[in-house]
Amino acid sequence: MAVVNDIIIQALQMLLVVAVAPGLTGFVRWVKARLLRRRGPSLLQPYRDLYRLLRKEVVLAESSSWLFRAVPYMTFTAIWVAAALIPTFATGTMFSWSADMIAIVALLGTARFFLALAGLDVGTSFGGIGSSREMMIASVAEPAMLMAVFTLSLLAGSTQLSSVAHFMLTQHVGLRISLGLVLVALLIVAVAENARIPVDNPATHLELTMVHEAMVLEYSGRHLAMIEAAAFLKLLLYASLLACVFLPWGTAAVGDGPVAYGIGIVAYLAKLTIAGGLLAVFETSIAKMRVFRVPEFLGAALMLGLLGTLLLFVSRSL
Amino acid sequence: MHAFATILGDDKAVLQPDHRPWPRYQVDEAAWIRAAHAMRNGVCTLVGYWGEAKQVHLALATASYDALCVLSLACPEGHFPSIALVHLPAARLERTIADLFHLRARGAADLRPWLDHGRWAAGVGAAPAGSAYAFLPVEGESLHQIPVGPVHAGIIEPGHFRFTACGETVVRLEERLGYVHKGIERLMAGASLAKAARLAGRISGDSTVAYAIAFAGAIEAATATRVPPRAQWLRGLMAELERIANHLGDIGAICNDAAFSVMLAHCGLLREQVLRAAEACFGHRLMMDRVVPGGVATDLTDAGAVHIEALIGEIRRCLPPLISLYDNAASLQDRTVGTGFLRPELATRFGCGGVVGRASGRAIDVRRRPSYPPYDQLAFDVPVLMQGDVNARVWIRIREVECSLALMTQMLRRLPAGPLATTIAAGDNAGSPQEGMALVEGFRGDILVWVRLNPDGSIDRCHPRDPSWFQWPLLETVIDGNIVADFPLCNKSFNCSYSGHDL
Numbered sequence: 001m002a003v004v005n006d007i008i009i010q011a012l013q014m015l016l017v018v019a020v021a022p023g024l025t026g027f028v029r030w031v032k033a034r035l036l037r038r039r040g041p042s043l044l045q046p047y048r049d050l051y052r053l054l055r056k057e058v059v060l061a062e063s064s065s066w067l068f069r070a071v072p073y074m075t076f077t078a079i080w081v082a083a084a085l086i087p088t089f090a091t092g093t094m095f096s097w098s099a100d101m102i103a104i105v106a107l108l109g110t111a112r113f114f115l116a117l118a119g120l121d122v123g124t125s126f127g128g129i130g131s132s133r134e135m136m137i138a139s140v141a142e143p144a145m146l147m148a149v150f151t152l153s154l155l156a157g158s159t160q161l162s163s164v165a166h167f168m169l170t171q172h173v174g175l176r177i178s179l180g181l182v183l184v185a186l187l188i189v190a191v192a193e194n195a196r197i198p199v200d201n202p203a204t205h206l207e208l209t210m211v212h213e214a215m216v217l218e219y220s221g222r223h224l225a226m227i228e229a230a231a232f233l234k235l236l237l238y239a240s241l242l243a244c245v246f247l248p249w250g251t252a253a254v255g256d257g258p259v260a261y262g263i264g265i266v267a268y269l270a271k272l273t274i275a276g277g278l279l280a281v282f283e284t285s286i287a288k289m290r291v292f293r294v295p296e297f298l299g300a301a302l303m304l305g306l307l308g309t310l311l312l313f314v315s316r317s318l
Numbered sequence: 319m320h321a322f323a324t325i326l327g328d329d330k331a332v333l334q335p336d337h338r339p340w341p342r343y344q345v346d347e348a349a350w351i352r353a354a355h356a357m358r359n360g361v362c363t364l365v366g367y368w369g370e371a372k373q374v375h376l377a378l379a380t381a382s383y384d385a386l387c388v389l390s391l392a393c394p395e396g397h398f399p400s401i402a403l404v405h406l407p408a409a410r411l412e413r414t415i416a417d418l419f420h421l422r423a424r425g426a427a428d429l430r431p432w433l434d435h436g437r438w439a440a441g442v443g444a445a446p447a448g449s450a451y452a453f454l455p456v457e458g459e460s461l462h463q464i465p466v467g468p469v470h471a472g473i474i475e476p477g478h479f480r481f482t483a484c485g486e487t488v489v490r491l492e493e494r495l496g497y498v499h500k501g502i503e504r505l506m507a508g509a510s511l512a513k514a515a516r517l518a519g520r521i522s523g524d525s526t527v528a529y530a531i532a533f534a535g536a537i538e539a540a541t542a543t544r545v546p547p548r549a550q551w552l553r554g555l556m557a558e559l560e561r562i563a564n565h566l567g568d569i570g571a572i573c574n575d576a577a578f579s580v581m582l583a584h585c586g587l588l589r590e591q592v593l594r595a596a597e598a599c600f601g602h603r604l605m606m607d608r609v610v611p612g613g614v615a616t617d618l619t620d621a622g623a624v625h626i627e628a629l630i631g632e633i634r635r636c637l638p639p640l641i642s643l644y645d646n647a648a649s650l651q652d653r654t655v656g657t658g659f660l661r662p663e664l665a666t667r668f669g670c671g672g673v674v675g676r677a678s679g680r681a682i683d684v685r686r687r688p689s690y691p692p693y694d695q696l697a698f699d700v701p702v703l704m705q706g707d708v709n710a711r712v713w714i715r716i717r718e719v720e721c722s723l724a725l726m727t728q729m730l731r732r733l734p735a736g737p738l739a740t741t742i743a744a745g746d747n748a749g750s751p752q753e754g755m756a757l758v759e760g761f762r763g764d765i766l767v768w769v770r771l772n773p774d775g776s777i778d779r780c781h782p783r784d785p786s787w788f789q790w791p792l793l794e795t796v797i798d799g800n801i802v803a804d805f806p807l808c809n810k811s812f813n814c815s816y817s818g819h820d821l
Binding site: 032035036037038125126128129197198201203204205206207208209284285286287288289290291292293 | 462463464465466470471472473481486573575576577578579580582583584587647649650652653801802803804805806
């Protein structure tokens with residue numbers, strides 16, 4: 001019986017992230033529109049966009065190979081798995097033993113690697129520009145992310161997210177400088193990885209300034225739908241990760257009743273709303289930075305992660 | 319006359335009658351070449367350069383624009399000495415003359431077609447059909463090309479930009495324009511006055527008022543028509559409304575290209591209010607066809623004047639917070655300051671007008687000099703900066719909005735009463751053609767319109783020259799050494815016209 005329960009909850013988790021992800025992006029867009037004194041699209045618009053793209057014909061460049069066609073599915077799958085591993089409304093789900101932060105970083109890295117290859121595959125100049133910029137950003141963002149992960153795992157004594165969340169909930173963690181540094185580092189990485197302002201502009205029509213959008217410029221139809229869905233999921237993933245580590249309250253634990261799970265889901269949606277709102281406000285208040293400023297920006301995240309680890313060692317006096 | 323005495327030389331230059339308000343001389347090749355050298359030495363500025371069957375014309379101004387003249391060179395053999403060989407800013411105009419009139423510039427280095435893409439009907443264009451355009455070669459280690467356009471991801475006018483970049487740094491940018499060639503000059507030839515006026519208002523839709531004033535001014539100069547004062551002042555009012563609307567749109571759009579969309583949203587709101595005021599007062603949001611040869615088509619009612627007063631107050635109230643938002647957003651300043659630097663000497667050499675020129679120290683505003691009514695009776699500033707970067711171009715726009723508001727206040731207060739239009743008395747010139755020219759400051763810079771009227775009052779030849787002709791080439795130099803991703807910012811801060819340039 002417990003096994004069946006576990007399976008149901010894990011399945012619920014997997015479906016929940018896919019179902020909620022477009023909504024989160026829609027919410028961010030809506031808040032941004034309101035901040036710009038526009039009425040804003042419906043929260044359902046991203047769902048409609050996906051539906052529209054799925055029905056549309058796929059246009060393939062003559063120079064594209066099988067890789068170009070396979071990559072959208074690979075990217076989507078990798079990011080979906082990564083997103084499903086993160087404890088959203090409940091910790092200790094069936095696959096939580098694999099919910100290792102390093103595994104998540106690796107899954108995201110894989111997705112990005114293939115997407116960059118696909119950008120190069122067609123041989124257009126924009127795909128090349130996009131891929132090269134994306135890899136430039138990734139080459140700094142990934143170590144920064146790993147540094148933050150190390151600090152967290154040192155603190156919690158585990159790289160498993162369930163354990164980290166459990167640790168944050170049960171132990172009297174209090175205010176720690178290391179945690180603050182890690183939070184900022186993770187926020188910077190999240191902004192960069194999700195191609196948000198100031199690193200990239202998801203709404204731009206200027207081909208020359210695009211990063212992520214330039215890389216996927218040649219995609220259309222269901223392929224584009226997959227890539228868009230993967231981008232929605234990635235935003236949700238980072239929001240969930242930050243919520244799971246820094247705002248674990250309300251999350252249901254192993255063996256809780258249905259009420260606890262219900263509370264968990266409501267709390268999770270509330271956390272996503274807060275994250276989305278903050279992102280929208282942040283994006284509205286800042287201009288995009290020059291491409292070559294991005295490594296400096298992400299370098300700050302790397303240094304913060306490093307500092308977090310160092311401070312942890314110092315405070316524990318080894 | 320004296321300003322151009324050294325160019326005209328001895329008595330070989332023949333003053334043409336009936337060219338107003340500035341003189342036109344029929345010159346020989348020696349004077350033509352002297353003019354080219356005068357322009358290169360900075361004594362004169364190239365203001366216009368156009369052709370017609372077996373003849374080319376060159377409009378010159380002194381460096382301070384206090385005197386202008388037109389030189390005409392007959393070329394019965396179908397060729398003339400190249401000005402571009404001596405003075406580079408003439409290059410694209412010369413290529414256009416070759417495209418449209420099959421007159422060859424002797425000695426010109428660049429013989430590629432410009433507006434003609436080899437797709438015109440047989441016998442019209444000079445370019446061979448189906449041949450690929452030869453972009454200038456760029457050689458070097460690890461360079462790559464990025465073709466952009468003519469179809470862009472955004473809804474903007476078509477133009478092709480060929481970047482050669484080394485990594486992210488632009489080594490060379492070459493523009494390819496002419497995609498929106500509409501054959502305006504040919505449509506003008508033989509058109510009635512009313513039709514030609516409508517055409518002139520549609521050369522570049524965002525400066526429809528400025529073009530209409532320039533065209534009407536040229537016609538009125540040719541026919542020595544006296545325009546009623548009220549019409550002149552209403553024209554000024556419309557021109558300033560148009561300038562404010564466009565500058566507000568540009569300020570927001572430049573910031574939006576740095577992903578700072580708050581500015582676009584708020585400037586967009588203000589711009590919309592200007593357009594609505596224009597609609598309410600003059601019956602058209604862009605005030606198209608409100609300026610006609612001889613006067614204006616719509617009067618400003620008392621209610622309209624109140625409406626504009628309210629608009630001025632609203633912009634005065636809303637603009638300062640936006641300016642301080644722009645000035646205090648460090649992330650935005652980081653993008654605009656120092657980006658896309660235009661060297662002042664280049665702006666001067668190319669005779670680059672408007673915001674672009676004034677942000678690079680070129681203190682030329684044709685409202686001030688040579689001036690035209692009603693500006694000759696008004697007090698206003700011409701803001702000039704030396705920095706020449708995107709930030710400076712934004713600031714010139716902000717200052718010009720403020721100046722335009724002050725101008726509109728003055729105009730509303732002193733608006734004379736009287737008739738709105740007078741009839742154009744064309745054709746009573748004993749059969750000889752009447753010619754006129756006008757120089758009007760649009761929001762991009764000085765628009766030149768030159769016309770020759772047939773004895774029956776229809777248009778024989780009309781040449782409108784957009785300010786963008788002398789700004790597009792500078793955009794190429796501005797991006798050198800910048801990164802590819804900064805091009806949209808530079809481009810938007812220039813905001814050149816495609817339609818006005820491609821004709």
